[in-house]
Amino acid sequence: MAAKPLRADAERSVRAILDAAQRVLSENPTASMEQIAEAAGVARTTVHRRFANREALLRAMGLWAWQRIKEAIEAARPMTAPPMVALHQATANVLAVKDSWTFALDNADATDPETEAVRAEVAALRDNAFAGARDAGIFAPDADLAWLARVYIALISESVHGQDEAGDPDVLATRVLDTLLHGFGPRT
Amino acid sequence: MAAKPLRADAERSVRAILDAAQRVLSENPTASMEQIAEAAGVARTTVHRRFANREALLRAMGLWAWQRIKEAIEAARPMTAPPMVALHQATANVLAVKDSWTFALDNADATDPETEAVRAEVAALRDNAFAGARDAGIFAPDADLAWLARVYIALISESVHGQDEAGDPDVLATRVLDTLLHGFGPRT
DNA sequence: GGGGACTGCATCATCAATGTAGCAAGAAAA
DNA sequence: TTTTCTTGCTACATTGATGATGCAGTCCCC
Structure with a gap:
C-alpha cells in the first residue's frame, strides 16, 4: 500500500x-x-x-483499522508480560480501538490480501496468548480455544455497543474477562 | 399490519x-x-x-422475523416448564430461527412501532425467564441481568456465524448455556 | 523562491435503481 | 361460471450516485 x-x-x-x-x-x-x-x-x-471507488475506500478503512488493532495488542507485550496482565491490557487497548472503528473492522474486505495478512497476524497473537493462558492455568485445560476466541471477540463487540455506558476501557475489560472466565453461574 | x-x-x-x-x-x-x-x-x-419501497420491505422483514422469534420462545413454555429446561428449549428454538433470519433481525427498523412492540414482548419474556432462573439458583444471586442478557444474545449470534459447523440447535444451545454459566476458567 | 503537488469548484456524461402506469392473460373465490 | 384479484410484461420518467476533466488558486518541500 x-x-x-x-x-x-x-x-x-x-x-x-x-x-x-x-x-x-x-x-x-x-x-x-x-x-x-x-x-x-x-x-x-x-x-x-x-x-478510486467505494470499494477502495472500504479496503483502506479496513486495513487501517486492523493495523491499529494489531498495535493495540502488541502494546500489551503479550509475549513478555504475565499472562493475566497482558490479557487485561490487550483487552483494554483493543476495546479502545474497537470503540471507534467498529464499522471498518466488521466490514473489512476479506478478499484483500493486505488486510488479511494483518488479520492473520492478529489472530496469531490472540491464539498464542490464549494458548499461553491455558497453559498457565487461567483457562481450563480442556477449553475449546476456537470457541473461546469467538466468544472473546463477541464479548468485546458487545461491550462497545452500549452507547449509554461510560466506557472506561479498564472497567469494560475487567467485565469481559470476568465473564469469559466465570460466566454467570453461582460461584462455589 | x-x-x-x-x-x-x-x-x-x-x-x-x-x-x-x-x-x-x-x-x-x-x-x-x-x-x-x-x-x-x-x-x-x-x-x-x-x-412501496425498500424501507417498507425491510420493515416487513423485521416484523416477520421478530414474530417468529417470539413464537420460538413461547413454544418453550417459559412460564410453566422448569427453568433450566425452558432455557435450553428456548435457546435451541431461537437458534433455529436466528440461523435463517439474521439479517432481518439485526436490521429491523427501530422506529417501527409494530416491530418494536414485538421486540418488547420478546425482551419481557427473556428478562422474566432470566430473573426466574436467577431465583432458582441457576445464575448467581448478584448477576448483572442486563449484561447477562446482552452476553446471551451475543453468544446466540456468534453460534450461528459459523457456517462450517454442523449446527444441530440442541448441541449449539448446550454450548451457549454452558459458556454462559461457567465461562472458560478451570472448574474446581 | 520556484516548481511540483494538491485542492476546490464547476461541468459534463453515464448508469443503475427506483417508481409509475396500462394491459392482456391467468388464478382464485363467489 | 362469472367476477374479482393478481401477475408478468413493456414502456416511460425521474432521480441520485458515480466518475472524469480542466483550471485557477494554494500549499509543501527542496
Whole structure:
C-alpha cells in the first residue's frame, strides 16, 4: 500500500476521509461518497482522487483499522508480560480501538490480501496468548480455544455497543474477562 | 399490519419475496430490488406492488422475523416448564430461527412501532425467564441481568456465524448455556 | 523562491435503481 | 361460471450516485 509517499496535506486529507467514512458509514452504511466528503470537510472530487471507488475506500478503512488493532495488542507485550496482565491490557487497548472503528473492522474486505495478512497476524497473537493462558492455568485445560476466541471477540463487540455506558476501557475489560472466565453461574 | 386479507397467490408472493430478501440481502446488503425479485421468482413490479419501497420491505422483514422469534420462545413454555429446561428449549428454538433470519433481525427498523412492540414482548419474556432462573439458583444471586442478557444474545449470534459447523440447535444451545454459566476458567 | 503537488469548484456524461402506469392473460373465490 | 384479484410484461420518467476533466488558486518541500 505505502507505495507513494504522500505530501503532508494529502496525508491529512486521507486521514480526514478515513475518519469521516468510519463516522458516517457506521451511522448509515449506504451513505454516499458525497456525504463522506462533506463530513471530512473536503470536496467530493478529492475523495475520488484518493480512492478510486467505494470499494477502495472500504479496503483502506479496513486495513487501517486492523493495523491499529494489531498495535493495540502488541502494546500489551503479550509475549513478555504475565499472562493475566497482558490479557487485561490487550483487552483494554483493543476495546479502545474497537470503540471507534467498529464499522471498518466488521466490514473489512476479506478478499484483500493486505488486510488479511494483518488479520492473520492478529489472530496469531490472540491464539498464542490464549494458548499461553491455558497453559498457565487461567483457562481450563480442556477449553475449546476456537470457541473461546469467538466468544472473546463477541464479548468485546458487545461491550462497545452500549452507547449509554461510560466506557472506561479498564472497567469494560475487567467485565469481559470476568465473564469469559466465570460466566454467570453461582460461584462455589 | 394485517389490514387486508390477501388472496392465496398474493400471500405466496409476499412470503417468497420475504424469503428471497433475507437470502439475498444477507449476502449483499446493498442488493437491488430487482435482484431480490429475481431470487423470489417474481417480476420487479410485483415487489413494488407489495412493498412501496425498500424501507417498507425491510420493515416487513423485521416484523416477520421478530414474530417468529417470539413464537420460538413461547413454544418453550417459559412460564410453566422448569427453568433450566425452558432455557435450553428456548435457546435451541431461537437458534433455529436466528440461523435463517439474521439479517432481518439485526436490521429491523427501530422506529417501527409494530416491530418494536414485538421486540418488547420478546425482551419481557427473556428478562422474566432470566430473573426466574436467577431465583432458582441457576445464575448467581448478584448477576448483572442486563449484561447477562446482552452476553446471551451475543453468544446466540456468534453460534450461528459459523457456517462450517454442523449446527444441530440442541448441541449449539448446550454450548451457549454452558459458556454462559461457567465461562472458560478451570472448574474446581 | 520556484516548481511540483494538491485542492476546490464547476461541468459534463453515464448508469443503475427506483417508481409509475396500462394491459392482456391467468388464478382464485363467489 | 362469472367476477374479482393478481401477475408478468413493456414502456416511460425521474432521480441520485458515480466518475472524469480542466483550471485557477494554494500549499509543501527542496
